[in-house]
Amino acid sequence: MTKKKDKTIFRCKTCGTQTPKWMGQCPDCGDWDSLVEETLVVRIPGVAGAGRPAIAARPVPIESVEPSMSLRMCTGINEFDRVLGGGIVSGSLVLIGGDPGIGKSTLMLQVLSTLAKAGKKCLYVSGEESIGQLSMRGKRLGSLGRSLFVVSETDLEAILAMAEKDDYDAMVVDSIQTVFHPQVTSTPGSITQIREASMQFMRLSKTVGLPIFLVGHVTKGGAIAGPRIMEHMVDTVLYFEGDKNHIFRILRAVKNRFGSTNEIGVFEMRDQGLTQVPNPSAVFLSERALVAPGSVVTASMEGSRPILVEIQGLVSTSGLGTPRRTVLGLDSNRVALIVAVMEKRLGMNLAGLDIFMNVTGGVRITEPSADLAIAAALASSFLDRPVHKETTLIGEIGLTGEIRAVSHAQARIKEAAKMGFTRCLVPTATMKQLSKIKGMAIESVSFLRDAVEVLFEG
Incomplete structure (x- = not known):
């Protein structure tokens, strides 16, 4: 047979x-x-999952269930707690991704160390480093603690047994791609293994109430390696952004069942590990040239926090048949749209010129409120006339050249005033929502042409 x-x-x-x-x-x-x-048939009958019978659940009225949203555990790292929505939720499964060397393992070791120093019992499971290497890195970062336990293990069943045997308050698995189930007929890091490991960790976190952090590798395109179903299973997905050539790192939540997905945490990479940046605006503007054509400051909203960033534009003569368009930290399609509006509504001949755009500090801005600052930076470089050093701009540009209203304008202007700016250009439609701010002269513009005339005095 x-x-x-x-x-x-x-x-x-x-x-x-x-x-x-x-x-x-x-x-x-x-x-x-x-x-x-x-x-498709990956389990050996009667072996995989043995000893883990399913627990029958009974539906209950939702009004009788006590909400657990307030049961959060603060890590002591404010920037990390901000991104999570106020702290670690009991029984949550968090996925952290980022480029190699960006600081994922460093941050997780620091988080568990702060929890251990606060009396919490934590487990760090590493599939890529030995416990000796973890100890060396922990001593260099000052991330030690008697209640912080480390282990080098890749067997999924062994990890689950360790987590269930002792009562831990938090656990990190670094990384999910190295974990394998011995009864699954595929190699570690494959789609089947990643999906199986994620499902088992999700089951553990929900049944025991253990918050688990999964560190994940990313592909060349920047997405977490593995199918999208992995991101659907977890409660929170965090991405570490930033250029390894810059010292700043941005932790961004792209999915969060227990908080906002717009919050970011800003860190600075130092020899002692990642350090919080409580005032990102001051750091991002610290090296700004006060008088320079092509330099404009705008206020970007990241969740509930306004951050001032410098947008730089450079327009130069092209020596190529096809002019270059290089954009860093901005949406290239958005920049192309603004260039087309400037050519049509302002009469600036930019089609045959090289255009370079950059956001200093390695920050990435995606919201349209930076449109007016982008146009002003390009116009400033094209005209070779600087924008006043104490002027900031916010506003979205439409295809007809109109300046459209933006959200949270009051908070943006307050942040600019706190950083020493004395003048702000805003859309006319936003003026009715604003109140007076001491030391700040607020001017309204309705069209892009009006803004250019105000900035460069005709």
Whole structure:
């Protein structure tokens, strides 16, 4: 009698799409060479999951359930707590991704160290470093504590047994791609292994009430390696952003079931590890040249926090047949739209010139409230006339050249006044929402042409 062959499918490593046969390009996300073979029958009957019977649940009225939103555990690192929504929620599963060397492991070791020093019992599971290497890094960072336990392990069942045996207050798994289930017929880091490990950790966190942090690698495109289903299973997804050539790191929440997804935490990488930056505006503007064509300051809202950033623009003669468009820290499509509006509404011939845009400090701005600052930086470089050093701009630009209202204008202007700015250009539609701010002259503009005339006096 012949043995029945397990059925296989092909799954996309990026989006998790299933296909019955291999294809060079994923039909859903369009990535090339992303389909890998996966066996549908992956468990050995009666072995995998043995000793872990399902617990029958009974529906209850939602009004009778006590909310656990307030049961948060503060880490002592304010920037980290801010991104999480006020602290670590009991029984939450958090996924942290970022480029190699960006500081994910450093941050997690510091978080567990602060919790351990506060009397919490924590477990750091490393699949990439030995306990000796962890000890060396902990001593260098000053991240030690008697109630901080470390172990080098990749076996999923062994990790789950350790977590259930002792009553831990928090656990870190670094990284999820190194963990494997011995009864799953695929290699560590495969889609099947990652999905199985994530499911088991989610079950553990919910049944025991243990907050678990999963550190994940990212692909070349910047997404966390593994199918999107991994991000759907966890409660919170955090991304570490920043250029390794810059000292600043930004921790951003892209998914959070227990808080806002707009908050960011700003850190500075030093020899002693990651240090909080309580006033990002002062740091990002510390090296700004006071009088320079092409330099403009705007106020960007990151969650509930306004941050002043410097936007730099450079317009120069092109020596190529096709002018270059290099944009760092901004949406390149948005910049192209603003350039087209400036050519049409202001008569500036920018089509044959090289254009370079940059946001200093490695910050990335995606909101349209920076449109007016982008246009002002380009106009300043094109005209070779600087914008006044104490002027800041906020406003969205429409295709007809109108300046549209932005949200949280009062908070943005207050932050600018606190940093020493004395003049702010805002959309006319925003003026009715504003109150007077001491030391700040607020001027309204309705169209891009009006803003250029006000900034450069005709």
